[in-house]
Amino acid sequence: MTRAIMIQGAGSNVGKSMLVAGLARACTLRGLSVAPFKPQNMSNNAAVTQDGGEIGRAQALQARASGRAAHTDMNPVLLKPESETGAQVIVQGQRFATLRARDYAKAKPQLLSAVLESFRRLSTTADLIIVEGAGSPAEINLRAGDIANMGFAEAAGVPVVLVGDIDRGGVIAQIVGTQAVLPHSDAALIRAFAINKFRGDPSLFDDGLRAIAERTGWPSLGVVPWFADAWRLPAEDVMDIASKHGGACKVAVPRLGRIANFDDLDPLSAEPGVSVEIIAPGQPLPGDANLVLIPGSKSTIADLAAFRANGWDIDLAAHLRRGGHVLGICGGYQMLGREIADPEGIEGAPGSVPGLGLLDVTTVMRPEKRLALTSARHVASGAAVEGYEIHLGETHGPDCARAWLEVDGRPEGAASGDGRVRGCYLHGLFASDAFRAAYLADLGTVSEMRFDDSVENTLDALAAHLETHMDVDQLLALASEV
Known part of the structure; x- marks a missing residue:
């Protein structure tokens, strides 16, 4: 019964x-x-x-x-x-x-x-x-x-x-x-x-x-x-996204109007050595951030226009000049490239828009959505990563030759020549303790937290x-x- x-x-x-x-x-x-x-x-x-x-x-x-x-x-x-x-x-x-x-x-x-x-x-x-x-x-x-x-x-x-x-x-x-x-x-x-x-x-x-x-x-x-x-539990409602003040490593996250799949932030927010600062529209990206993380978006082209309207593109360039790091996930990855093409008008009028130009890649929007639970490997550390993909669009270009993840034997993601700008389509990667520890180590932060244990x-x-x-x-x- x-x-x-x-x-x-x-x-x-x-x-x-x-x-x-x-x-x-x-x-x-x-x-x-x-x-x-x-x-x-x-x-x-x-x-x-x-x-x-x-x-x-x-x-x-x-x-x-x-x-x-x-x-x-x-x-x-x-x-x-x-x-x-x-x-x-x-x-x-x-x-x-x-x-x-x-x-x-x-x-x-x-x-x-x-x-x-x-x-x-x-x-x-x-x-x-x-x-x-x-x-x-x-x-x-x-x-x-x-x-x-x-x-x-x-x-x-x-x-x-x-x-x-x-x-x-x-x-x-x-x-x-x-x-x-x-x-x-x-x-x-x-x-x-x-x-x-x-x-x-x-x-x-x-x-x-x-x-x-x-x-x-x-x-x-x-x-x-x-x-x-x-x-400490993954939030669903965008109203529940809030800054979390922890340690000296500061991660700045611009709050996109159509932010999507922001569970990528949860493991970082739970880290004692990390402060996650959500940047509201109209506010500048902080000058002392170690990492600017551009999250997923349900409307990448519209959110990219808003990113520029807020002056965040200028802040991001200054952040890189100061030696900061940038990570784009899914829609954020697409924004980092040279161009986003939408020939079928999936997100509005057909056409193309220039990206932020921080990665030498181009994205073409396609109507077919990729939905997959994904097992991957972090190339630098060998750490196993369990995540998921949920996106429209395909991204290709010279910087994909520096893919920093491997999914089912194929390269995934792209990186700039100096490695300080990275992007990928894989959500949920920070839930992997080994990967998160390796990534934060590059930012000078030690991670000893077990995220899944914390949630349970x-x-x-x-x-x-x-x-x-x-x-x-x-x-x-x-x-x-x-």
Whole structure:
């Protein structure tokens, strides 16, 4: 018998993803076979799955917390924003279309079928499915055709726990107000509530819990205190990208408008000897940085134009004159070359734009996307690297003769003659302890951290945190058979 429970938020960024990851680990440690599920996600921080598709990074972390491999059925609809009004739509791991918001609404009935198909398939593999909603069910203007919150809960027959974020203030209104605006049939799907991100003594909110319970009729599953080590877990939301101050080695990361697959930053942020500084638009790249890391981008050409508009190209040239290092990953790699050609207009009008000219390579955009889990070798140190590729475009040129990675026997990446400018398509390479240690050694920094151990220990600590402060027994009792 498979049971399911859904975690929805009274607003965006209330901590749903982290709660699901912690509950997945807690229930797995109890001996249950657990699978995470998110019907619809919006993120440019994707993970590549073993079945050859892509899902939201949060679901990959939740799968890890559950002790299972990430699968496309865990996040059947992924929206990857490409502009202010349009997004690439990934269905069951593969590109479906690029749609504007209005057109996406028309496609939702078709997408709900795919969502339910994935959910039913996943339900045959686990004792418990923990479902994560998106945004808030209180956005009743989006209820018609909804596949992310109550529309899914109703169609799949899954009960809901509503979570409020007390750190923002007004949490009583968040919970009570959600019930007030929901249609009666949707409100009836909510069986309990919980409060997240409390700072201080949780007992101080006892009167608040009673007030919410009296007004809604829903029982409380508890008040979850702020989890201080949350930053140690890979983040999915671009809102969660933050500077991390550690040691003397400074890595500067320009915050691109369509930054993608920024999990490359997580192992560096966790290093005691490294400070990762996220540079907001309008701010200069710091003059004392050891490394400027240009991350991936969902819209490379547009982000390159913004890079120049911010004056970062001038800052980058000065950084190199001072003897600094530059690393571009995926879209950042493409920007470092002499030219980006887009003959088919994949990212806008057909044509070509000059790159930053720091690597003697040229990129040609192609409609075929490369999605692959990849094993590689760092040529200089011999360190094994496990990563992934997720990109459009092919990059070639003289500097590729100085490839510094080897993937399945083929060279990967490019380097300048002095080795201080490098680029590659491989994401996740800094998660390799041996590679990270070798790379940081070139910057004069010693690394002794074991990143995977840090993530696993943090997931265990998060599970213990939720077992202490949340009524997990009651949550499991509320889960219904599907």
